[in-house]
Amino acid sequence: MNEPIYVTQPVLPELAEFIPYLEQIWKNKILTNCGPLHQQLEKELCEYLGVDYISLFNNGTIALVTALQALGLEQGEVITTPYTFVATAHSIVWNKLTPVFVDIDPETSNIDPKKVEKAITAKTVAILPVHCYGIPCEVEQLQALANKHSLKLIYDAAHAFGCEYQGQSLLNYGDLSVISFHATKVFNTFEGGAIICHTAEMKQRIDRLKNFGIVDETTVDGISLNGKLSEVHSALGLLQLKTIDKTLEARQKIDENYRNFLQNIDGIKCISRLHLEKDNYSYFPIVISERYPLSRDELFEKLKANNVFARKYFYPLMTDLNVYQQFKSEAPNAKQLSEQVLCLPMYPTLIIEQIQMIVDVIQECAK
Missing domain, CATH: 3.90.1150.10 (Aspartate Aminotransferase, domain 1)
Structure with a gap:
């Protein structure tokens, strides 16, 4: 009882349970580039979370950067909350977009849709709310605003793994949702993250963007980053899902x-x-x-x-x-x-x- 009590500790399986996964990686000799364990984790996460398409990333920040890029947002303003981790705002600025910060509802700690509506201008291209602490935003009101003003709606859902709202995964709302698998999160892959989308076409676009924009051996159709999740990280995710x-x-x-x-x-x-x-x-x-x-x-x-x-x-x-x-x-x-x-x-x-x-x-x- 005299030992320090930290705000969080990572959830880890027994080391002996992880060894067989490492042995499989050594046997396959595939360490990255969307290998078999990566593909298996995507499939099992879709089933567990109740989502149609998921693209794994090396961390949630690169996933946020890529989500904005995937929606073709090249210039303009993105309305977001000041009550968040720096990655939310950083992802906007990295895309050469302008963050517009609006106030929150103090009861939920989430962005206030009324304040969002007042902040919309001709320059606004998207809304980037955060499901703070995993508590759902006012998703219906935000979607109505996005529809009315033809805006993209991307959720920073870093805290919302496994949360369900109104009969479905909270991750199914908006155009895209981004989650984090950082060591401090309820589900971790050491480091990692993901984007949830709704169509095969969008998943293909996201998967290309997280791999330098590569289409095939001779074609690159975009200037983007390397956001791939390794097989070792994917292996931990598969094991973590068994006890989530x-x-x-x-x-x-x-x-x-x-x-x-x-x-x-x-x-x-x-x-x-x-x-x-x-x-x-x-x-x-x-x-x-x-x-x-x-x-x-x-x-x-x-x-x-x-x-x-x-x-x-x-x-x-x-x-x-x-x-x-x-x-x-x-x-x-x-x-x-x-x-x-x-x-x-x-x-x-x-x-x-x-x-x-x-x-x-x-x-x-x-x-």
């Missing part, structure tokens, strides 16, 4: 324990996840309001002093970073949430005694 449901069950129990233990602490609010039909419990964010005796930063330091390493996620806002000062916009809801939110440790092997100890620190500070 147990992983999600363990995360659900931790979520329930946190909510039960924290419910009577004044000034501490747990962000609701009630709209999901199937959740992945990817994070456990709490909001520290003015009624709590300590500020968010003070509680963060108090937890750290007790060997508990929470995370201010997302802080600072994109628009508060020096590299995005030129795109500064007013987003008071996002600003306030970024200064009050704290993600508590969340991973499947977190035990009840550790959860209770974390809550005890929070409870003690409330006195």
